[in-house]
Amino acid sequence: MTNPKIAFNWASSCGGCEIAILELGTKLVDLANKVDIVFWPAALDYKYSDLEAMPDGSINVTFMNGAIQNSENEHIAKLLRAKSKLLVAFGTCAYLGGIPSLANTTDRDGIFASSYMETPTTDNPEKTFPQTKVQVREGELTIPELYNTVKTLDQVVDVDYYVPGCPPVGEQVSKVISLFVDGPLPPKGAVLGASDKSLCHECKRTRTERKITKIVRTYETIPDSQKCLLEQGIICMGPATRGGCGSICLDANAPCRGCYGPLPKAIDQGGKMLSALSSIFDAQSEEDIQKLADSVPDPLGTFYRFSLARSLLRRTKP
Amino acid sequence: MKRVGVFVCHCGLNIAGNVNIKEVVEKAGKQQDVVFAVDHKYLCSEPGQTLIKDSIRQHNLDAIVVAACSPAMHEATFKTIAQLSGLNRYNCEIANIREQSSWVHDDPGKATAKAHITVHQGIEKVRLNEPLQPVTVPVTRKVLVIGGGIAGIRAALDVANGGYQVYLVEKSGTIGGRMAQLSETFPTLDCSTCILGPLMVEVFRHPNIKLLRLSKVEEVKGYIGNFKVKVRQEPAYVDEAKCNACGECAKACPAQVPNEFDFGLTWRKAIYTPFAQAVPPAYVLDAKNCLGLLPQACGECKKACDKFGTSCIDLDAWPRIHELEVGAIIVSTGYELYDAAKLTEYGYGTFPDVMTSMEFERMLSASGPTTGEIKRPSDGQTPKEIVFIQCAGQREPETALPYCSKICCMYTARHAMMFRHKVPEGQAYVFYMDIRAGGKGYEEFVKRCQEEKGLLYLRGRVAKVYEENGKLIVKGVDTLSGKTVQINADLVVLAVGMVPSSESHELASKLKASLDANGFFSEAHPKLRPLESPTAGIFLAGAGQSPKDIPETVAQASGAAGKALGLLSSPTLEREPTIAHVVGELCSGCSICVPLCPYDALSLNAEKLAEVSEALCEGCGTCIASCPSGALTLRNLTDEQMVAMIEAIVE
Amino acid sequence: MNQLEERFEPKIVGFLCRWCSYAGADLAGTSRIKYPPNINPIRVNCSGRVDPTLVIKALASGADGVLIAGCHPGDCHYTSGNIKTLRRFKLLQRLLDQFGIERERVRLEWVSASEGERYARVVRGMTEDIRSLGPLNWKKRVEVLA
């Protein structure tokens, strides 16, 4: 029998997920013996035409990372969906929108304005902005159209499985891939390569009393590496975030930022964390409560850093 | 997949008058899982309840929604009928389409639309309800009575006579309360202390009553049937058992203090007995006014007691904390007087000869400052012209008390009559708004006074009182003749209103019992449950709940005692099972929830996962809102149900 | 008249605590105090039950406004559930600011069991404020700016 055909592709992403796969190192070689990699633009030379040439459903499983932020992302997503039996949203961007979906706090014009006008290093007196089409002597050039709102993969095509992580950690990646090689596969829609419990469950730090008297930012202190960061006033998304990452950030004495996404029963990762955090504010009077609430830096960016596109509100008010 | 039935009540025209019942029924019938929908004129009536019962059987429903009045009214009734018809009582939901629809919206179309949404909400919720069994808890068969006035005394005696242990907590040095300060009582004019005294003694002697004087409730934990109460008792410095009230200590005491029992019209010593009939019949040392205990400054009382008395004084006594366990609490904290100095138009506090009715009451009393003679505070002369101002600072929503204290018409009539008896040549004027003399023999009594010679009732209010060469000029209006009147009076008596005890707010928050807008304890229902606070297990008696006269107070006290006895009659009681619980496989043990519980019902178990104690949880849901993993849920008010209801509203 | 008919009718989701605010709303009913029908209350035991996520959920699924009402501070039937609500609300306000949702749309009010008139006033005021803001209509807005 022939090896299963697998494909990797990236949409709007930083490329970290690609690195996460390369991180498999020698395992990658063993993998190559078990599967045929039929499409992987980031690592090997493929053209979209190769992909278009493939018959529908001919790929066993495609790992797609990155959010959907422009017409090209969407086009390829649809193409890969057609060509693949199984489509996996690989990495937090594809799953929840990730960092790119913070762009949902503005829109195309806003992004253009800041990138092509406002940044101090930009000098653009002619006010030149990207055009989807431009006529040159050789003919018409086109580039993809940037969207106003960043979407998750499953907001444009049907997705079978999700793998969280920014990026997914090494051993989880190999587990997930081998799962597709050896099976058995969980029911459709499952989140793979992550725990169903929050990071607190695997956190080694000690907890004493759940209360927050003061919000402290990471640059303001060197936290006690043994004690719960929340109790030291550092906003740690751990309580509202899936474990499974091996709590690498916490081991580096840095707080969890929430990249593994919401817990199975949580309606909205940001909302849940906001409630958990404010519930344990150590303040009774309205003034004190106001002070603490005001001292939380950038609530939207803090609580929805990785999940804005998959949140209840999805973007700021248009 | 449930089979839901919807029952819509007309409530006569209360709902049907403003809501299109037919439309509500039709729309309800179209909702998912609804297999039967019907309306009835009065669902709470016997035929109405039978209709529900029969329909449940016929259409073998396993959940019902009753669209009627507020759940505060008949939720229990409808849940019970559901249960009697073989349903689990928690598969019954109430949709409030009266108080919050038909009664508050003018446009019938809109009221109907809202009623429909309300019913839809109920359907969505009941579809996801799970059958529950009540939580059974034991009952501590003892009662705490707070406040030793006539209400507390009556209630304590009734419970004690019913055979149960009573703790009677009184903040002052004696029981008796306001009634002990009264001279006579209307309408029969019998001497107040003569009828109160024996009851006080009965309390003192009763084997089932433990009297804690100089005591205050410090902390209340637990819930109906199982309250844990901390009571702080200040030391009397006098051994009740030994003291024979000889009074030698007071003779010896050098410290003079204004006597609060006479509203400062007389003096007492720092060691004293509030009044002759005080119970317990023992002296009290008031540490605040003693020349000094720590370090001991004087000690004359102790010397005197050791010399002539029973050497029962211990100046090194300490406060005591009593930890009581009771099943029911009766609140009888009584009333105080509205601060007359706030009524600047009458000049109380500025002019010595303007006094309150209670001060006048003391003056009438044979045990009072003037041993019953009427004299002007300013110069001790007998007043010839006296003005009584009723409703002083009452029925004045803008600036003072919005309500009527109910008893002033009666005692003012009595005061005026007593004045006439004591000063036959005197002339009394009574300014009133209208006479409220509802009660047995009351109207007749007021009539008698009004017919007295030298006693003039003027219907109208007093605008201002001011002093002019030795007289109090009272300017008012007589609305019957339509003329303004001016009276040059020697004495002015203000019938100031009753206000709840100044400590009732603090006590209420300890008891978690709510107060009304005027600071009186609120009852569970103004008509049907006037003896109970909305907080289960807490009963109300006397003027702490609303202004009352003595007969009413006594009646309510006996009623509250009856309620308490009813509660104690069974060794166990059932509690609502709609409480929090943890879905173990979802909990990560982040323990955000643990410190949030006001009842310490949350803890981490052996596997370091959150756990709820069913006996302690009251089901407030604060922990649920904080749970970042959705592992905590409130039985029958889960997030899924909340979302379903939200969608029913916005769709 | 015509203009009255075309008037935009806000949809307001109410979360009323059972002991104070829901009782207050009932009192408004018993006293026949009129107020706009734009609010539909959900009865919760304590305002502390109201997870900010549910408020966000309501706005996201089409509500024009959300009212959370509980006992006055110090009067909470469960001692201090309302204070926890206040903590969550203050932070939620800042989050909604960032999402561009006007403060008038989400309010936390203390309404005691004896304040029927106050409840009516709150609902009137809120309905008017939101009416002048216009519909929120979140789902549609987001789709339009895909």
Add this chain to the structure above:
Amino acid sequence: MQSYLYFPGCSLRTVAKDFDRSAKACAHALGFELKEMQGQLCCGAVLSNVDDNLITKAGPNRILARATQEDHTLVTLCAGCYNVLKRTDLHAKLASPSQQTINTFNEETFNGGVDVIHFLEILRDRIGFDAVERAVKVPFKGLHVGAYYGCLLLRPAGEMKFDDPNRPSILENLLTRLGCTPIDYPARTDCCGSYLSVSSPGNVQPISGAIIRSARSCGARLLTVSCPLCKYNLESSQLQDSSGSTPDDFLPIVYFTQLLGLALGLQPEELELDQRQMQAVREATTPMLIGGGKK
């Protein structure tokens, strides 16, 4: 210079120019200015409390709606305007159905939110009587003056919350700082007769006459007021006949701003005090101490 949005009202444009001008002068001397608001109207003079006669509320609502364009604090001098505008704002806050009717009618939406304050409140709460006292250049010595409040500043007390309706003290406290000897008399909060002077003038004389008698009997040599209508009634009740000639024991009435002005060292002309009034002030003041110079 701190500037307050100011609404003078009709009387201060006509019969009570002296009140308006003296107040502005005092403000200037005390280091703030009264900036008149745009689009003034009559305040309506009386606020109807009934719910089926809203027209009287249309005017004040317009005024406040317009004031919000410029500021959220509005200063008044005339006790009448103060009473009407402050209460209009309170009623508007209730968001009652009738308020919506008014707004629809006015086509100017106003739902409350203007802090209507009286000139006296600036002195007491914003500047502070201490500062006022420090600014006094020519303190009065032994000027026995009676403060007359009338009703509109104080009542309805629940809404005005200006001072104790029965024993007010704000004017006395101010006068003391100016070196005056305020005298207490029972009638200082009685009604002056108000608009009866229009509908049935005959009834005003006894009412305001009693006030004058009460003040005089308690030793007042001068009365000070903050309401043009009170001033009118109290003065006219003393005139013997239509000729307007005054009796010898005529008790002069001045606005509190005029006394304040004198104490601040302003000239009688700036305060529009005529000869007769200045004469009265001098007579009422212990002679050798007139304008006793710096304290």
